[in-house]
Amino acid sequence: xxxxxxxxxxxxxxxxxxxxxxxxxxxxxxxxxxxxxxxxxxxxxxxxxxxxxxxxxxxxxxxxxxxxxxxxxxxxxxxxxxxxxxxxxxxxxxxxxxxxxxxxxxxxxxxxxxxxxxxxxxxxxxxxxxxxxxxxxxxxxxxxxxxxxxxxxxxxxxxxxxxxxxxxxxxxxxxxxxxxxxxxxxxxxxxxxxxxxxxxxxxxxxxxxxxxxxxxxxxxxxxxxxxxxxxxxxxxxxxxxxxxxx
Amino acid sequence: xxxxxxxxxxxxxxxxxxxxxxxxxxxxxxxxxxxxxxxxxxxxxxxxxxxxxxxxxxxxxxxxxxxxxxxxxxxxxxxxxxxxxxxxxxxxxxxxxxxxxxxxxxxxxxxxxxxxxxxxxxxxxxxxxxxxxxxxxxxxxxxxxxxxxxxxxxxxxxxxxxxxxxxxxxxxxxxxxxxxxxxxxxxxxxxxxxxxxxxxxxxxxxxxxxxxxxxxxxxxxxxxxxxxxxxxxxxxxxxxxxxxxx
DNA sequence: CTCATTTTTATGTATAGACATAATAAAGTT
DNA sequence: AACTTTATTATGTCTATACATAAAAATGAG
Numbered sequence: 250x251x252x253x254x255x256x257x258x259x260x261x262x263x264x265x266x267x268x269x270x271x272x273x274x275x276x277x278x279x280x281x282x283x284x285x286x287x288x289x290x291x292x293x294x295x296x297x298x299x300x301x302x303x304x305x306x307x308x309x310x311x312x313x314x315x316x317x318x319x320x321x322x323x324x325x326x327x328x329x330x331x332x333x334x335x336x337x338x339x340x341x342x343x344x345x346x347x348x349x350x351x352x353x354x355x356x357x358x359x360x361x362x363x364x365x366x367x368x369x370x371x372x373x374x375x376x377x378x379x380x381x382x383x384x385x386x387x388x389x390x391x392x393x394x395x396x397x398x399x400x401x402x403x404x405x406x407x408x409x410x411x412x413x414x415x416x417x418x419x420x421x422x423x424x425x426x427x428x429x430x431x432x433x434x435x436x437x438x439x440x441x442x443x444x445x446x447x448x449x450x451x452x453x454x455x456x457x458x459x460x461x462x463x464x465x466x467x468x469x470x471x472x473x474x475x476x477x478x479x480x481x482x483x484x485x486x487x488x489x490x491x492x493x494x495x
Numbered sequence: 496x497x498x499x500x501x502x503x504x505x506x507x508x509x510x511x512x513x514x515x516x517x518x519x520x521x522x523x524x525x526x527x528x529x530x531x532x533x534x535x536x537x538x539x540x541x542x543x544x545x546x547x548x549x550x551x552x553x554x555x556x557x558x559x560x561x562x563x564x565x566x567x568x569x570x571x572x573x574x575x576x577x578x579x580x581x582x583x584x585x586x587x588x589x590x591x592x593x594x595x596x597x598x599x600x601x602x603x604x605x606x607x608x609x610x611x612x613x614x615x616x617x618x619x620x621x622x623x624x625x626x627x628x629x630x631x632x633x634x635x636x637x638x639x640x641x642x643x644x645x646x647x648x649x650x651x652x653x654x655x656x657x658x659x660x661x662x663x664x665x666x667x668x669x670x671x672x673x674x675x676x677x678x679x680x681x682x683x684x685x686x687x688x689x690x691x692x693x694x695x696x697x698x699x700x701x702x703x704x705x706x707x708x709x710x711x712x713x714x715x716x717x718x719x720x721x722x723x724x725x726x727x728x729x730x731x732x733x734x735x736x737x738x739x740x741x
Numbered sequence: 742c743t744c745a746t747t748t749t750t751a752t753g754t755a756t757a758g759a760c761a762t763a764a765t766a767a768a769g770t771t
Numbered sequence: 772a773a774c775t776t777t778a779t780t781a782t783g784t785c786t787a788t789a790c791a792t793a794a795a796a797a798t799g800a801g
Contacts, residue, residue, distance in 0.1 A: 270784070283682045283720075295751055306786050311752075321590075322682065327752045327793040336677065340590045341687060344567075347582065431582065436529045436568065441587060444736040445691035445711040463709040465691040474529070490690040495591075516754070541781055552756045557782075573782045574764040 269303040274313035277303065279322060282333050293323065293331040343493035345441070347428055348394045348402055357396035363422050364391040364455070368410065375407055379470070379477040386410040388417060390426045393455055400456040401489075406481040413478055430471075430479060438472045443491070448484075456486045465489050515549040520559035523549065525568060528579050539569065539577040589739035591687070593674055594640045594648055603642035609668050610637040610701065614656065621653055625716070625723045632656040634663060636672045639701055646702045647735075652727040659724055673727070676717075680724055685717045689737070694730075702732045711735050 269277070278299070281287045293299075296314065300307045314331055317323045321340055325331045352359040370384040381387075387407050394402040406426050408416045412434075419429050448462045456464070465485040471478045515523070524545070527533045540548065545556045560577055563569045567586055571577045598605040616630040627633075633653050640648040652672050654662045658680075665675055694708045702710070711731040717724045 268785085279682070285681075289678065289681060297751085307752095308787085309785060311754095312784090314752090325752065326795095328750055328795050329793090330751060336593065336596070340588050342586050342588050344586045350582075432535070435531075435535055436525070439741050441739045441741075442736045443689055443711070443739070445709040445731075445733065447709050461707065463691040463693050465689070485691075487691065490688045493687045493689075495685050495687075514755085543781085553782095554757085555755060557784090558754090560782090571782065572764075573762060574766095574780055576781060 269305045269309070271309045271312040271316075274299070274303050274305065274310055275316055278313065278317060282322060287333055289333050289335045291333045293333065295330060341493045341495045343491075347431065348404075348425070349428065352394065352396040352401060355396065358398075360395040360398070361423070361425050362393045362395070363425075364393060366390045366421055368417060371407070371409075375480065379407070379409060379480050381409065381477070382411070386417075390421055392421065392425055394425070400486060403452060403455045403484040404481060405484070406479060408479045409477055412473060412476045426479075427481070434473050434478055436473075437478060440470050442468045444468075446484075452484050456484060458486050463487050465491070467491075515551045515555070517555045517558040517562075520545070520549050520551065520556055521562055524559065524563060528568060533579055535579050535581045537579045539579065541576060587739045587741045589737070593677065594650075594671070595674065598640065598642040598647060601642065604644075606641040606644070607669070607671050608639045608641070609671075610639060612636045612667055614663060617653070617655075621726065625653070625655060625726050627655065627723070628657075632663075636667055638667070638671055640671070646732060649698060649701045649730040650727060651730070652725060654725045655723055658719065658722045672725075676725060680719050683717045683719045683724060685715055688714045690714075698730050702730060704732050709733050711737070713737075 278287075278293070287293060293314075294302065296307045296310045299310045299314075303310065314323065314325065318325050318331075322334060323331050324334050346354075349359045349361070366388065368386060368388050371379065371381050371387045375381070375387065376383060376385070379387075388410055390404075390406045390408065392404050392406075393400060394404065404425065404427070408426065408430070410417050413430070415433065416426075416430070419426075419433075421429065444466050446464050446466045448456065448458050448460055448464050450460055452458075452464060453460045453462060458464075464487070467483040467485070469479075469481050469483070471480075524533075524539070533539060539545075539560075542553045542556045542560065545560075546553045549556065560569065560571065564571050564577075568580060569577050570580050592600070595605045595607070612634065614632060614634050617625065617627050617633045621627070621633065622629060622631070625633075634656055636650075636652045636654065638650050638652075639646060640650065650671065650673070654672065654676070656663050659676070661679065662672075662676070665672070665679075667675065690712050692710050692712045694702065694704050694706055694710050696706055698704075698710060699706045699708060704710075710733070713729040713731070715725075715727050715729070717726075
């Protein structure tokens with residue numbers, strides 16, 4: 250299965266000449282970097298050289314190197330050539346699924362419960378947070394997501410009705426505002442901030458924890474076409490862990 | 496600056512025929528998806544059709560669509576064609592830089608301080624955590640990272656000396672174990688878990704917080720070539736926020 | 742020597758053409 | 772109708788070629 254080139258020459262006589270696709274090239278180059286054969290800072294061979302080394306076209310090498318660059322493994326500059334990154338600032342990727350999907354994928358029974366909902370003028374702190382015009386109408390929704398009957402996430406959300414007028418009449422008693430918004434206003438830009446906080450009385454009441462318990466808090470701001478659509482605070486009870494791999 | 500195609504026909508007579516590169520194609524397609532012109536689930540035109548629409552080659556369209564697929568915007572299947580994703584499970588990307596770099600990029604003065612270091616046999620809980628052979632030698636290092644004199648991150652790290660023998664004699668009094676490891680064993684696989692916890696006495700002492708204060712906790716396990724290299728717990732005082740955009 | 746100009750070069754991007762592959766659709770068989 | 776086989780088709784990938792572009796390196800002027 251594994252295609253490995255031992256020497257840097259084109260092909261040894263014994264091995265089958267198996268064509269190198271861009272995946273093979275990518276894996277090979279990455280392997281050499283990992284093995285410290287090409288350590289941090291090393292200038293890599295040019296695309297033409299690599300192409301002849303691996304017996305493929307420059308376009309193929311180019312795609313491989315392009316992806317390695319996207320992955321943050323190497324840096325490329327015109328004329329300067331490709332270099333192994335000095336500080337491997339590797340990026341973590343993870344998906345933020347719908348709560349419902351997240352709960353169900355753990356094999357738990359998902360339940361949603363609307364706690365409160367009201368339409369009002371944006372309070373001052375929110376105007377600042379959401380960069381709103383003074384007194385824009387917003388819908389404030391609070392709800393609870395449970396897994397197997399136990400509180401899983403407390404959601405405190407503000408929706409900009411100027412950006413999403415239809416949210417004023419949306420019915421959030423059965424599906425949560427997040428799921429509704431995702432269908433209504435897909436493909437937004439967002440910024441998430443993670444941190445820790447204490448449970449105040451309201452939170453501990455809904456999450457069934459004790460006042461002062463540590464809470465994992467995620468704040469998300471979401472934009473569409475330049476205007477902020479929603480601002481939400483998600484509270485997770487102690488023990489919740491968000492997992493990311495890279 | 497903005498190149499916008501109004502109709503779906505090749506080119507209108509008035510507008511300049513400006514060539515569409517893969518970026519233009521990508522932006523155009525994404526724009527139509529965002530505008531709900533092509534809503535969730537919609538089957539997109541085939542590559543040949545798009546190519547003639549935008550007046551470029553199929554390869555160009557292919558690259559644009561490939562990237563949209565990588566970005567999680569669309570789904571592609573051979574013969575099935577390209578579809579706008581139903582549930583836009585957008586992925587969050589963020590970088591985990593070196594603490595030093597993180598602090599310095601905020602314009603603060605970084606300081607590092609070694610608290611303790613000892614070589615020992617792995618305690619039982621760690622053996623389980625790191626999937627080690629019984630009683631592998633490990634180096635336990637605790638240290639503190641500060642920004643402008645204020646505690647920024649308390650680091651509690653275990654290094655598998657079987658995987659990284661040179662770590663036994665490494666000097667961690669001036670540069671931290673993370674920075675050392677990143678240079679010694681680059682390009683590893685890792686898993687990070689985020690959560691919230693309470694400050695116990697040790698933590699609150701070093702982070703200068705009060706016992707019981709909420710702490711943002713990140714646990715990271717790192718592998719190289721199949722064996723776990725290190726396990727680290729990072730404690731951030733209240734107020735710390737990790738920011739991710741997407 | 743210093744500075745501005747030209748040349749060189751590695752990567753960036755686009756293209757037409759070719760074949761591979763997976764999966765659907767269509768046709769044929771029982 | 773249910774099943775098998777074949778054809779069709781959209782995407783996946785590779786190639787050779789071409790030109791663009793940024794930046795280093797070489798060159799020349801003062």
